[in-house]
Amino acid sequence: MLKEKILNKSAVVGVIGLGYVGLPLAVEKAKAGFKVIGFDIQKRRVDMVNRGQNYIGDVVTEDLQRLVSEEKLHATNDFDRLRECxxxxxxxxTPLDKFKQPDLTYIVNTAKDIAKRLHREMLVVLESTTYPGTTEEVVKPILESTGLKCEEDFYLAFSPERVDPGNLIYKTKNTPKVVGGVGKKSTEVARLLYESVLEAPVFVVSSPKEAEMSKILENTFRIVNIALINEMAIVAEKMKINIWEVIEAASTKPFGFMPFYPGPGVGGHCIPIDPFYLTYKAREYDYHTRLIELAGEINDYMPEYVVHRAMQLLNQRKKCMNGAKVLLVGIAYKGDIDDVRESPALKVLEHLEKNMADVVVVDPYVEKFYYKEGDRKTEKLTKELCRWADIVIITTAHKKRIDYSVIVENSELIFDTKNVLKNFGIKGENVVVL
Structure with missing residues (x-):
């Protein structure tokens, strides 16, 4: 029955969580012809979706407005409507707690919400990144506590989200999808669903564990290589070697090398978090993931290193950090987006203020951000602000909305931690690169 509903697009699809992953997915499923109900505990998000107001950069506003007006997409905080799905x-x-332990509270609560409304011939797909085993060891028992049996009465699968905010080429619709079901029936139904929505291949794996592990591997690969190049950057600076030139030279090799770039740390909801879900689970098997934890330590040190370098640069000009006027350019974790989750710039800001610096933040994508139990506003970039600063620290590689010539022409000292000025061919004797 469910297969037939998916094929003729009569299935009602519920998407729980309308954030950076959920809303683009809900929009694509509605564009594919399904009736979609989006669920979120935040009333503000629900109201915005139902008004056709977009708050996610990767969603086309006109698509959202059209789908809402055509009643293909509707949002609610009434979880009883899961019965319709x-x-x-x-x-x-899926955050980490302060001890870097996985916090599955949202997954557990959502599974319980679904269990209360679970019915026969229903497919449940977990997309939230988590440790291998979560789908079968956490979600499945909650759903089966209803008396319904997986593979007999309902279907369950894991399919990791692959969202890259700000990527102009790969969006939800054209990014290949990995699917692993609890059994053959679950895998087949989930595969059929995603093939009906996406314009990209769907790669099937043996079970949810392989699918869960694939997402962890993707981001562990990145965190380890970012840590490697960050450490290389620290060593290169001590040896008076230009690490950016080194990377450019190494990149000429057509095999056996993939360029990664240093910076003030790692940010976003994936790279700083996902690998530590594996370190947690590995302990259950009496294994200590040393490389992952070491990579985390190196990357966590980078904001402090940036501030240390800034101190040295000020000292060379007979100034100290205590009382220094610092202009921080960029608070988002990545260029040309408004997402500040786990942004290393936040940690740079914290270290600067611990050292008694007077800091002003500029970010054309972020009007305000949550910092130390309250909202903090950003300022507009001006010539006067650049002239005010003893040092300008570029912490986000925004390529739009910022006139870097204003910074270079009006600032006494610039510390470019992302080498973003090179993209514009802007040079200056007052510019120092990480």
Whole structure:
């Protein structure tokens, strides 16, 4: 029955969590012809979706408005409407606690919400990144506590989200999808669903564990290589070697090398978090993931290193950090987006203020951000602000909305931690690169 509903697009699809992953997914499923109900505990998000107001950069506003007006997409915080859904996709946060232990609260609560409304011939897909085993060891028992049996009465699968905010080429619709079901029936139904929505291949794996592990591997690969190049950058600076020139030279090799670039740390909801879900789970098997944890230590040190370098640069000009006027350019974790989650710039800001610096933040994409239990506003970039600063520290590689010539022409000292000025061919004797 469910297969037939998916094929003729009569299935009602629920997407739980309307954030950076959930809303683009809900929009694509609605564009594919399914009736979609989006669920979120934040009333503000629900109201914005129902007004056709977009708050996610990767969603085309006109698409959202059209789908809402055509009643193809509707949002709600009434979870009883899950009873109407043939498919429930879980796209909720999976943060770490202060001890870097996985916090599955959102997944557990969502699974319980679904269990209360679970019915026969329903597909549940977990997309939230988590450690291998979560789908079968956490979600499945909660759903089966209803008396319904997986593979007999309902279907369950894991399909990792692959969202890259700000990527102009790869969006939800054209990014290949990995799917792993609890059994053959679950895998087949989930595969059919995504093939009906996406314009990209769907790669099937043996079980949810392989699918869960694939997402962890993707981001562990990145965190380890970023840590490697960050450490290389620290060593190169001590040896008075230009690390950016070294990377450019190494990149000429057509095989056996992939360029990664240093910076003030790692940010976003994936790279700083996902690998530590594996370190947690590995302990259950009496294994200590030394390389991952070491990579985390190196990357966590980078904001402090940036501030240390800034101190040295000020000292060379007979100034100290205590009382220094610092202009921080960029608070988002990545260029040309408004996402500040886990942004290393936040940690740079914290270290600067611990050292008694007077800091002003500029970010054309972020009007305000949450910092130390309250909102903090950013300022507009001006010539006067650049002239005010003892040092300008570029912490985000925004390529739009910032006139870097204003910074270079009006600032006494610039510390470019992202080498973003090179993209514009802007040079200056007052510019120092990480």
């Amino acid at each position: 043939d498919v429930a996709t879980i796209c909720v946060p």
